[in-house]
Amino acid sequence: MTDDELDPDLEDVVAEERVEELDSEPEARSGADYAPSVAERLAFYQRAGGIVTPILTALLAFFVGGLVVLATTGKNPLATYRAIFDGTGLNWLFPWVSGTERSLAALNLQQTLLIATPLILTGLAVAFAFRCGMFNIGGNGQYIVGAITAVWIGSSLNGLPGWLHILVAVVAAAVAGGMWAGIAGFLKASIGAHEVITTIMLNWIAVWVGSYLVGFGGPLQDKAQISAPVTKSVAPDAHLPVFWGSAVLQGLHVGFFIAIGALAVYWIMINRTTLGYEVRAVGFNPEAARYGGISVARNYFLAMAISGAFAGLAGSMDILGWQFHLDLTTVQISSIGFTGIAVALLGRNTAVGTFLAGILFAALLNGTSTRNLDPSVFKPELAGNLTRIIQGLVVLFVGADLLILYLWQWRRKLRLGRPRAVTGQ
Amino acid sequence: MKSKRLLLLAIAVVAAGAALAAGLGSSSSNAAPRATARVAVVTDIGGLNDKGFNHLAYVGLQRAQSKLGVDGRVFITNTAEDRLPNLRSAAQQGYGLVIGVGFLMFDPLDKLAPAVPNTKFAGVDVPYALLASKPANVRGLVFKEQEAGYLVGYIAGLEIKRHPYKGKQVVSGVGANKVPAIIHFLTGYAAGAKKANPKVTVLINYANDPTFADQAKCKVTTQNQISRGSGVVFEAAGQCGLGGLTAAKQSGVWGIGVDADQSFLGPHILTSATKKVDVAVYQTIQAYAQNPDGFTGGSDQVFSVKNGAVGYGKLSPKLSKADRAYILARVSNIAKQIASGKIVPPSGT
Numbered sequence: 133m134t135d136d137e138l139d140p141d142l143e144d145v146v147a148e149e150r151v152e153e154l155d156s157e158p159e160a161r162s163g164a165d166y167a168p169s170v171a172e173r174l175a176f177y178q179r180a181g182g183i184v185t186p187i188l189t190a191l192l193a194f195f196v197g198g199l200v201v202l203a204t205t206g207k208n209p210l211a212t213y214r215a216i217f218d219g220t221g222l223n224w225l226f227p228w229v230s231g232t233e234r235s236l237a238a239l240n241l242q243q244t245l246l247i248a249t250p251l252i253l254t255g256l257a258v259a260f261a262f263r264c265g266m267f268n269i270g271g272n273g274q275y276i277v278g279a280i281t282a283v284w285i286g287s288s289l290n291g292l293p294g295w296l297h298i299l300v301a302v303v304a305a306a307v308a309g310g311m312w313a314g315i316a317g318f319l320k321a322s323i324g325a326h327e328v329i330t331t332i333m334l335n336w337i338a339v340w341v342g343s344y345l346v347g348f349g350g351p352l353q354d355k356a357q358i359s360a361p362v363t364k365s366v367a368p369d370a371h372l373p374v375f376w377g378s379a380v381l382q383g384l385h386v387g388f389f390i391a392i393g394a395l396a397v398y399w400i401m402i403n404r405t406t407l408g409y410e411v412r413a414v415g416f417n418p419e420a421a422r423y424g425g426i427s428v429a430r431n432y433f434l435a436m437a438i439s440g441a442f443a444g445l446a447g448s449m450d451i452l453g454w455q456f457h458l459d460l461t462t463v464q465i466s467s468i469g470f471t472g473i474a475v476a477l478l479g480r481n482t483a484v485g486t487f488l489a490g491i492l493f494a495a496l497l498n499g500t501s502t503r504n505l506d507p508s509v510f511k512p513e514l515a516g517n518l519t520r521i522i523q524g525l526v527v528l529f530v531g532a533d534l535l536i537l538y539l540w541q542w543r544r545k546l547r548l549g550r551p552r553a554v555t556g557q
Numbered sequence: 558m559k560s561k562r563l564l565l566l567a568i569a570v571v572a573a574g575a576a577l578a579a580g581l582g583s584s585s586s587n588a589a590p591r592a593t594a595r596v597a598v599v600t601d602i603g604g605l606n607d608k609g610f611n612h613l614a615y616v617g618l619q620r621a622q623s624k625l626g627v628d629g630r631v632f633i634t635n636t637a638e639d640r641l642p643n644l645r646s647a648a649q650q651g652y653g654l655v656i657g658v659g660f661l662m663f664d665p666l667d668k669l670a671p672a673v674p675n676t677k678f679a680g681v682d683v684p685y686a687l688l689a690s691k692p693a694n695v696r697g698l699v700f701k702e703q704e705a706g707y708l709v710g711y712i713a714g715l716e717i718k719r720h721p722y723k724g725k726q727v728v729s730g731v732g733a734n735k736v737p738a739i740i741h742f743l744t745g746y747a748a749g750a751k752k753a754n755p756k757v758t759v760l761i762n763y764a765n766d767p768t769f770a771d772q773a774k775c776k777v778t779t780q781n782q783i784s785r786g787s788g789v790v791f792e793a794a795g796q797c798g799l800g801g802l803t804a805a806k807q808s809g810v811w812g813i814g815v816d817a818d819q820s821f822l823g824p825h826i827l828t829s830a831t832k833k834v835d836v837a838v839y840q841t842i843q844a845y846a847q848n849p850d851g852f853t854g855g856s857d858q859v860f861s862v863k864n865g866a867v868g869y870g871k872l873s874p875k876l877s878k879a880d881r882a883y884i885l886a887r888v889s890n891i892a893k894q895i896a897s898g899k900i901v902p903p904s905g906t
């Protein structure tokens with residue numbers, strides 16, 4: 133497909149979006165004679181849509197969520213959203229908020245960012261695999277493996293100096309998460325086992341091995357409390373420093389900056405390295421990539437392993453940042469890796485998008501907690517479900533807008549009098 | 558094209574407007590008069606409708622609200638991150654007594670309580686010994702599950718003596734998972750059955766279900782015991798145990814419920830080993846409401862047969878009149894001996 137096949141209206145769109153893109157992502161293409169390939173153009177549409185559609189998606193989800201509020205409580209949804217917004221602590225950013233309200237906002241914002249930290253990282257774990265054309269549903273298992281590794285290293289090796297202890301624990305957790313996901317990558321690369329199946333299976337293996345280790349008399353269970361399903365605590369010198377709020381009472385730890393650093397690493401890896409180029413090439417079209425001399429198998433493995441490393445890192449942040457020990461309940465019912473899928477979907481697998489989506493979901497989780505909602509307006513039985521409703525709506529609409537993109541392309545092809553090529557997908 | 562740009566602009570304006578509206582003004586909670594006691598219950602992960610712990614704690618709070626007129630509020634914990642902020646929020650909002658539900662509250666209570674010395678805390682199933690900082694304002698609320706287990710074990714032993722199942726005198730107990738409360742229940746159960754009937758064989762098995770919700774696991778474990786001749790199965794397993802009780806019904810043997818009085822499940826429920834978290838929560842709130850300043854922490858408050866917070870539930874209507882009278886006379890006597898300390902059921906930990 134060449135440029136002159138596009139109708140003028142559409143070309144205008146492309147030009148416009150290109151300007152938009154310059155603002156959001158410094159990945160500018162230059163030169164008047166630049167002719168994008170089909171794959172690039174598809175990616176381009178997705179990214180162009182990636183500015184408008186996530187915002188629309190989120191707004192639509194909130195709107196429908198508001199209708200749910202209206203239907204279930206009969207109260208003004210705006211008041212509820214206002215309470216949720218205050219609960220997220222984002223009002224801390226407004227300079228006119230002062231006094232006790234400001235200190236309360238600070239506490240809330242610390243919690244929001246504390247939750248955002250692992251969400252951003254598990255979001256990256258999903259996004260990186262997506263870029264290679266794979267769907268990593270195993271973020272949760274990789275997160276658990278990372279958490280187990282971090283609590284193991286953090287509660288042993290006590291002779292090390294603090295910074296080294298942290299470094300060893302964090303790196304080991306990332307490596308462990310990477311190896312865990314690498315199994316799925318290896319299976320896909322070698323025998324073609326679908327990663328959706330293998331990562332889901334690996335999730336359960338991680339849950340049950342983890343349950344044994346921390347709760348069924350396994351080696352990590354605290355021997356001082358034989359019957360309690362909890363591990364030993366991480367040594368105080370291996371705690372991540374807290375830079376905002378109380379170090380004892382779950383203040384915001386430096387893991388937040390590590391997550392931002394991971395976003396930068398992700399962006400550089402995807403956009404500025406050979407590895408990232410190959411990963412994207414395989415993601416666009418494995419056959420074409422293979423024809424171009426790229427080892428598809430190698431990239432499948434590496435992309436999964438790197439994905440897993442992000443999720444493993446997330447696990448270590450939670451353990452070393454605020455939890456300091458691992459209990460059976462957390463191993464069994466943690467769902468942070470699954471929320472990471474929603475984060476990556478809404479963030480359109482970009483670094484900036486993942487950051488914003490991570491903050492949004494963390495804000496939702498924290499803001500809709502019953503402690504932030506007036507029980508007379510919002511029954512405690514209902515409040516906890518609002519988060520899930522809005523999360524579900526976001527995922528639903530994200531799926532729907534991809535559908536719209538496809539339909540849109542299909543319609544265009546019909547108008548051009550061509551056979552329908554896209555519907556075959 | 559213009560339209561697309563306009564749409565974007567509109568979205569931006571709406572978003573900014575919403576943010577502004579949200580930021581303006583403040584939603585300061587108006588403090589209630591200090592006259593009524595203010596009590597908060599912080600549940601653990603699982604939700605209010607878990608038909609177990611969280612639910613019973615909430616029932617206790619609601620009863621206190623209606624009977625004692627306290628100002629109560631429940632804080633629901635959805636994620637592990639929620640526990641400490643929920644407890645702190647409750648303290649900050651001026652709730653004088655904050656009750657954390659569930660063993661895992663030990664860690665946030667340990668960290669938070671020293672920072673807010675003027676707030677009183679209580680932890681359901683949180684043994685005070687677990688709190689490393691030894692805060693003076695936290696009270697552990699712990700249960701002697703072994704006493705309830707002993708009583709229902711005694712009932713099971715009597716019943717199987719009078720009516721052996723397929724000629725055998727075997728009773729059994731299923732635990733969801735090896736956690737303290739379950740070990741207490743089952744150890745007491747075995748001892749109680751032996752006390753009633755020295756000839757009885759007691760089978761104890763764990764379904765290994767840490768979620769306490771996988772009914773299939775308890776069902777299989779129970780069917781296994783029934784095939785080994787058990788005529789009475791005690792399910793110390795939360796929702797998991799519901800599967801085991803169904804298996805008992807299908808095989809025509811007795812089932813024994815746990816925590817709540819589960820006689821509503823049907824006449825195949827011989828009785829239930831009750832652990833009344835609602836009673837414990839209510840009594841704790843009552844003690845606080847009557848004398849807030851006199852409410853002290855620093856130790857465990859033990860709930861036992863003596864104060865009526867553990868015991869046995871209704872006997873099955875399927876029992877003959879003679880059997881019922883026979884069992885009731887003996888088990889109430891045993892309960893009295895436990896209350897007076899004459900019998901001390903073993904806890905197993």
